[in-house]
Amino acid sequence: MALLTIEGLTTGYGEMEVLRSVSLHVEQGEIVSIIGPNGAGKSTAMKAAFGLLKPWQGSVRFGEREIGGLAADKIVRLGMCYVPQTDNVFPSLTVEENLEMGAFVLDGAIGPRKERVYALFPRLAERRRQRAGKMSGGERQMVAMGRALMLDPKLLLLDEPSAGLAPLLVDMIFERIRDINDSGVSVLMVEQNAKKSLELAHRAFVLVNGENRMDGTGAALLADPEVGRLFLGG
Ligand SMILES: Nc1ncnc2c1ncn2[C@@H]1O[C@H](COP(=O)(O)OP(=O)(O)O)[C@@H](O)[C@H]1O
Numbered sequence: 243m244a245l246l247t248i249e250g251l252t253t254g255y256g257e258m259e260v261l262r263s264v265s266l267h268v269e270q271g272e273i274v275s276i277i278g279p280n281g282a283g284k285s286t287a288m289k290a291a292f293g294l295l296k297p298w299q300g301s302v303r304f305g306e307r308e309i310g311g312l313a314a315d316k317i318v319r320l321g322m323c324y325v326p327q328t329d330n331v332f333p334s335l336t337v338e339e340n341l342e343m344g345a346f347v348l349d350g351a352i353g354p355r356k357e358r359v360y361a362l363f364p365r366l367a368e369r370r371r372q373r374a375g376k377m378s379g380g381e382r383q384m385v386a387m388g389r390a391l392m393l394d395p396k397l398l399l400l401d402e403p404s405a406g407l408a409p410l411l412v413d414m415i416f417e418r419i420r421d422i423n424d425s426g427v428s429v430l431m432v433e434q435n436a437k438k439s440l441e442l443a444h445r446a447f448v449l450v451n452g453e454n455r456m457d458g459t460g461a462a463l464l465a466d467p468e469v470g471r472l473f474l475g476g
């Protein structure tokens with residue numbers, strides 16, 4: 243069953259139309275990647291999925307339910323969490339406080355959820371008293387992902403989780419995304435790193451100029467000459 247369905251979505255900022263009749267979907271259990279050039283509308287699509295932009299036309303559904311423009315706390319309660327591209331941690335709070343802030347809209351014990359995040363990211367357990375603002379880019383990205391996982395999502399939206407990271411850290415973040423997915427969380431991610439994200443993703447959508455350009459399995463897109471030309475330097 244489709245967890246997230248975006249269908250014929252047109253939206254933008256103020257008067258400026260950015261997405262034109264974009265469609266994409268994430269099935270239960272999948273990692274789906276959105277790739278495309280800078281300014282293609284990838285982040286806009288993520289924001290629209292999370293209710294931050296209202297559809298001008300078309301729809302955003304979570305399961306059967308229409309969620310276009312719904313308030314973030316309601317979307318979170320339905321089981322979707324969003325890690326923005328930038329400014330995704332509270333820099334003056336410690337790692338532990340960031341995780342606790344992540345959980346505040348949910349009822350129930352946060353201890354076990356915190357332990358799950360620390361098991362996934364042992365580095366965060368070691369540094370739980372450290373302020374997030376003092377940490378490296380890779381560690382901050384772990385804090386941001388951990389904070390979203392504190393909400394126990396069914397679907398995690400990640401906007402460029404590996405941006406600006408050194409190659410070893412990029413690999414580490416991709417492995418953790420695989421682990422998160424193995425634990426039963428579906429993932430919709432935007433990535434600069436087209437090759438790695440196509441290797442990781444079950445399926446992917448290529449956006450160009452605010453429109454769907456191609457989609458398919460990660461493997462099929464990796465082998466596609468147009469994708470090679472556009473993104474893989476081939
Ligand atoms: N908050 C905003 N207000 C106005 N225009 C925006 C805003 N965010 C993005 N845009 C514009 O929308 C277009 C798509 O941006 P974005 O979705 O961030 O692209 P991508 O993530 O693919 O690089 C760009 O032309 C960008 O300048």
Ligand SMILES: [Mg+2]
Pocket residue numbers: 284285286327432
């Ligand atoms: Mg972006």
